[in-house]
Amino acid sequence: MKNYFIFLSCLILFLSCDTKNNESIKNTTKTPQKQGFTLQGELQNGEASIIYLNKIIGNSLYQVDSCKIENNKFAFQGIVEFPERFALTFDSYNFKTILILENTSFNITINLENVNDPIITNSPLNNQLLVYKNTAKEIFRKIDYLYPRFQKARLENDVQKLEEIGTEMKSIEKEFQTFSFQFIEANKNSFIAPIILSDQLKNSTIDTLNIQKSYQLLSNEVKHSPDAQLIALFLKLH
Structure with a gap:
């Protein structure tokens, strides 16, 4: 359960991404x-x-x-x-x-x-990413309300409460994933799309079907980007 809080909190920081090792x-x-x-x-x-x-x-x-x-x-x-x-x-x-x-x-x-x-400033892609991050933060602020309950239930060894909180945490992750795929579809011709889509490969549960659908929406030019190539490799292996 604790790993869920760590996972969901780290997602919105966007401090790492997986790319192929190419001279970029x-x-x-x-x-x-x-x-x-x-x-x-x-x-x-x-x-x-x-x-x-x-x-x-x-x-x-x-x-x-x-x-x-x-x-x-x-x-x-x-x-x-x-x-x-x-x-x-x-x-x-x-x-x-x-x-x-x-x-x-x-x-x-x-x-x-x-x-x-x-x-x-003056960067269209960073501006798009900021819009995405701000909405994602709104979703993940729900963690602030869950964490005190999680700590209390863990100290009391309340299995039922922990299971309920676990279900709520999964719901937050699902909400974030749904928002991400909708954002990618709305920006399918932008290089922001594969950048955000590649982050879906870090989720605790990888939605391969939606990743494949989102990848197919990308323009041919965007599909040549390193993040898109990473996704293509993932889909080829699955």
């Missing part, structure tokens, strides 16, 4: 491209000297670029073959900030006291 950043800061990305950033409520741009592969981070932070400002330039989630890390802190890297000029403000909720 080309011509970074040293050789900027006109059709690539420019990321301008600012830190708040903290100091760091170096910031690192990391590709996420499975549960590991692989550094692909870095730059010095001057007056709490930094910048990255380069080009990505497909939009993907990347992680920003720092030399002075043991945490990471997740964002979608897409070929556009956009900005990010990171409050080092709340790195999980950066302010990202």
Whole structure:
């Protein structure tokens, strides 16, 4: 039961994603491209000297670029073959900030006291992800009401109450899954769709049928993205 609370709470943080190990950043800061990305950033409520741009592969981070932070400002330039989630890390802190890297000029403000909720502007995909995350958080706030009841029932070894709470937890997970699939269908021509769909592979119960239906809705261009390829591999193996 405790694992349910950990699982559902971690989902909305989006601090990791599974992608194939492919060369997704080309011509970074040293050789900027006109059709690539420019990321301008600012830190708040903290100091760091170096910031690192990391590709996420499975549960590991692989550094692909870095730059010095001057007056709490930094910048990255380069080009990505497909939009993907990347992680920003720092030399002075043991945490990471997740964002979608897409070929556009956009900005990010990171409050080092709340790195999980950066302010990202001028990025259509990050804006779409924010809409998704905000609704997901509303769903998962129901956990706040369940957890005290769960603790009390566990201390009292109340099996019946624990079973009832377990049923409610599964209902929350189901509500989240339904919302996710509806969001993917509404954004089937966007690269945000396979990014969110790939997260469905982390659920305690994987809905293979709906994952397959959602994958078939994606446009041919979107299906070439790393997240979509990960889903295709999963479906091939199942």
